[in-house]
Amino acid sequence: MKIENLCVKRLYGDVAGATTAGHKMAVKAGYIYQTFQGGYTLTPLGWRVVRNIEKIIREEMDAVDGQEILMPVVSGAEIWRESGRYDTVDVLAKFKGRGGAEYVLNPTHEEVVTDFVKSVLTTYRQLPFMVYQIQTKFRDELRVRAGLIRTREFIMKDAYSFHTSQSDLEKYYYRVLDAYKRVFARCGLRNVVDVLSSTGDMGGSIAHEFQLINEMGEDTIYLCDCGFRANKEMVTEGNEVCPKCGAPMHKVRGIEIGNIFQLGTKYSASMHLTYTAADGTEQNPIMGCYGIGVGRTMAAILEESADEYGPRWNMATAPFAVQVIALTDKEGKTNATAEKIYNDLRAAGIETLLDTRDARAGEKFADADLIAAPIRLVISTKNLANNVAEVKYRVNDMDTSGMPTLFALDTVVADTQNAIKQLSK
């Protein structure tokens, strides 16, 4: 991709209406565009990052035996009436079709998945299983906030597991909890904690939230040195001592990026989902559900890691691995070399962006900071004379001080591959 054709708008002044550092940077660097209040278009840059996050999530969900499916955005009103939530979930958007049918935009999919699994489940021999999807949801929120942090339309990974016993659910629940830790670590998020939370209108007993500790977060969480961690709902106001050890707890702000629930039989009972148990009786399966805000995870990385110059991604999430920048000379030699390197890197399967525009070096470097490929190769007249490309790094959460700062032109593809490998550790 040549930078001039990249369908992205970078802003160089202040960003109107953005209140947090991450939201500002998402708009400034052209990762997101607001299509309506609370609904965003992900640009080629934003979508590349989200796809990378999705890939990590898929790998970790598959590793805990998840089966990926896709349920609809819309559903009929009946299943929401059946579960009893049609009139109680205030963010549920409703509309009527031309033929008079009543529809909802699903803000979560317990009803839809339970209805689906009713068509599949007959015997205990099928259990346990987990299905998940990465999909668009709509919540009719009264207010939105901070770009992709709180939107009306959003991409979520939601997973649902089905078990024959509470103990089997619990065993699986903690496998998913560990998978979530791996997801967020692989995304380059540093200060993520799992905290005990209440189950709210989801039903069930035990629940955890995954919170990124960050000043701009909407949530209040409590951390104790003994290891106890909980959100506000779990702590009696005015009595902020640890329920486990009695010590005073630390109160910090957090961004909720994931949550997991032990649902019990709330949905399987209300919606009559049953299976024949080993002893021949009909039973409701015990359910768990597990969510990750996918767009919000991108937003959280920006809140935690962007600096004044641009986003900082790790290799796994970055929109491009490499940006090749020619500091344009009159004879076009740097451009020709940059273009050759660009073609060679692309032929080697490396996601590369090329900047051969007729523009000042400062402008090109500033744009590269905003686009934020972790590896930048600079081709200048001086470098050309030495048959090298200058290498600059911009990587989240990684010390690059020991990395090479020059690649010989005749080994530039192999050197770049090595650097990518190094930065992917």
Add this chain to the structure above:
Amino acid sequence: MKIENLCVKRLYGDVAGATTAGHKMAVKAGYIYQTFQGGYTLTPLGWRVVRNIEKIIREEMDAVDGQEILMPVVSGAEIWRESGRYDTVDVLAKFKGRGGAEYVLNPTHEEVVTDFVKSVLTTYRQLPFMVYQIQTKFRDELRVRAGLIRTREFIMKDAYSFHTSQSDLEKYYYRVLDAYKRVFARCGLRNVVDVLSSTGDMGGSIAHEFQLINEMGEDTIYLCDCGFRANKEMVTEGNEVCPKCGAPMHKVRGIEIGNIFQLGTKYSASMHLTYTAADGTEQNPIMGCYGIGVGRTMAAILEESADEYGPRWNMATAPFAVQVIALTDKEGKTNATAEKIYNDLRAAGIETLLDTRDARAGEKFADADLIAAPIRLVISTKNLANNVAEVKYRVNDMDTSGMPTLFALDTVVADTQNAIKQLSK
């Protein structure tokens, strides 16, 4: 994945309510589940096929320099008023938010993409570019038909290109036309033709549909031996001779699986999308748009290729590459061998399903036909005595008569890899 845990329901009797062979098979083999009239859940099998189709589409769209983005399912009513289509598109679903905001569910994204590109485009130097997305849309259809053939909610690949001249659009338009041919060929569809069509309420001049010639299709298309091909709208009724050569044309039925339009400036003019041209004047870019029904493509493959026993996929679209079937013996030897092969194949990165259920051979083979992995490895007591696995093939549009029917157990992974390679040609 073990077959007993696969979250899929196979039906063994007739399928109520399904009118076409493909729809019947999609339900019978458990690829789709109807969540509401016109809205389907894609099961682990259906979603695997759709993801495979999406991968092919992405590769071909990237090969014509497409930039993938993601636009919202919902948008505000204003942009639809701006284009003049808010009151004219009858399938446009509308709803109000709690705060009073007017929303629509986008049935197509010309408005949304034009609004987005307004935020990006300033100069001719950025042109041409094409953006595309693979995304969920909603059309408030009065009637639905044949499973994923005509639904209310559906997955579509839609692409939009922007140009400085009609000739540049035309050049690009025919590149996309060729890319579409490759997409459908790679999906294993045989009888796909591109036919001239009218532009309808999309605006613009030239348009083509991609039609799968099939008796169950809703559309009537005309084919002439001279090479002229058009849909019904382009032919004067009662005068069905070729407008090019005057010969009588063949009239056949077709399923529309893709369409491409030269839009001209309909949306860029009505929505005031402009750029500064090389001569300093403000101009509206010339636009093209390009759609593929993704779920409908899966449905079309089923209509064309399923037989009485099950779907037939090619290697590129099949949900699993291999199914390992143990014909269970009392000592558990076949199961143990099947499980080892299954683990070895999975370790080699091959998508494999395992059937070690305590069930009759006939039932297992019938299920394997419905699941439709192209390669089936059968482990029986007799085969074990000879240290071989028996191989059966079920592949769309490929002659497997020369393929090996036995794999030695000690080379089964390499033999399977070779077979996959062979069948991927």
